[in-house]
Amino acid sequence: MKQTEFIATVLPFKDMLYRLAKRILVSSDEAEDAVQEVYLKLWKGKDKIKKYKSPQAFAVTMTKNYCLDRLKSKQASNLKIVHSNYQANESLERQLEANDGVSIVFKLMESLPAQQKIIMQLRDIEEFEFSEIAKMVDSNETAVRVSLSRARKTIREQLRKQYKYGIS
Amino acid sequence: MELANIEKLLEAYFEGNTTLAEEATLRSYFTEASVAPHLKEYVPLFSSLQLAKEEVLNKELVLSEETTKTSRNWWYGIAASAAVVAIIAGFVFTQPNLSQEEQEALTAFNESKKAMLLLSQNFNNGTEQLALVGQFSETTNKILK
Numbered sequence: 001m002k003q004t005e006f007i008a009t010v011l012p013f014k015d016m017l018y019r020l021a022k023r024i025l026v027s028s029d030e031a032e033d034a035v036q037e038v039y040l041k042l043w044k045g046k047d048k049i050k051k052y053k054s055p056q057a058f059a060v061t062m063t064k065n066y067c068l069d070r071l072k073s074k075q076a077s078n079l080k081i082v083h084s085n086y087q088a089n090e091s092l093e094r095q096l097e098a099n100d101g102v103s104i105v106f107k108l109m110e111s112l113p114a115q116q117k118i119i120m121q122l123r124d125i126e127e128f129e130f131s132e133i134a135k136m137v138d139s140n141e142t143a144v145r146v147s148l149s150r151a152r153k154t155i156r157e158q159l160r161k162q163y164k165y166g167i168s
Numbered sequence: 169m170e171l172a173n174i175e176k177l178l179e180a181y182f183e184g185n186t187t188l189a190e191e192a193t194l195r196s197y198f199t200e201a202s203v204a205p206h207l208k209e210y211v212p213l214f215s216s217l218q219l220a221k222e223e224v225l226n227k228e229l230v231l232s233e234e235t236t237k238t239s240r241n242w243w244y245g246i247a248a249s250a251a252v253v254a255i256i257a258g259f260v261f262t263q264p265n266l267s268q269e270e271q272e273a274l275t276a277f278n279e280s281k282k283a284m285l286l287l288s289q290n291f292n293n294g295t296e297q298l299a300l301v302g303q304f305s306e307t308t309n310k311i312l313k
Contacts, residue, residue, distance in 0.1 A: 014229065015225050018225035032225065036227070036230065039231065101212030101215070102215060102216040102219055104212065105213055105216035106216060123191075125220045125221055127188050127192075149182060149184035153182050156182060156213070
């Protein structure tokens with residue numbers, strides 16, 4: 001596979017991968033690095049891409065796994081530093097942004113468990129079919145629906161709390 | 169879109185039972201201006217989902233890093249093959265030296281063979297002389313008869 005052909009197949013979904021990476025890693029710098037890394041890996045294995053039915057699904061799975069690994073190693077390495085003073089700042093930030101409905105939804109999505117977060121991202125933002133998502137996250141459609149329902153409900157509950165709090 | 173339908177879709181949405189088309193309908197309803205008051209609490213959710221679609225990657229992706237790596241590999245290949253050629257060439261050039269040694273050994277062998285032959289010839293000469301001695305005793309016997 002030549003570089004032009006590779007770019008034509010793989011580059012159209014760079015933004016989608018970036019959004020997914022950012023959903024998992026939160027930091028935009030980290031997400032950029034992750035996408036870069038994923039593209040290098042894809043480029044390295046470019047001859048294998050053709051074998052996959054959907055290069056897009058393959059890239060999504062790759063990004064998901066890379067980001068989760070990244071997250072794991074991060075949490076393992078600076079768990080102590082993050083916990084002591086970072087937490088206070090974040091809750092302050094959260095209160096400041098409480099008025100802004102949109103950013104609060106993003107914050108709520110951040111606090112979801114990783115799998116639910118990923119599934120919600122793939123369904124509600126990237127608009128994939130359940131069958132596609134099931135392949136991407138290596139699961140089945142029923143499980144995907146259940147996770148999605150849980151994620152949406154959690155956000156609804158939290159939003160209701162915030163909403164009532166805002167009114168009273 | 170009538171309100172009852174939207175409410176039904178919302179219910180299905182939270183159960184994870186809506187199709188992509190139905191979800192699009194919900195998003196467009198909630199991002200439009202006129203949302204029923206009792207459904208206002210869902211506006212932030214759908215408007216942020218809509219907004220999240222628009223985020224793009226601003227950084228240029230680098231693929232050339234890989235090409236420099238492959239050219240380095242190429243150089244490794246050249247270095248390795250050069251080393252192999254040098255080793256083979258070394259063998260080839262040292263080959264005549266070895267045969268020269270062999271030639272020396274061969275000449276030495278020939279020399280010693282000649283020496284051995286000379287020795288055995290002289291030894292044979294010696295036995296011829298002995299034959300003469302035998303003849304001498306024969307003739308003396310004739311005379312003494």
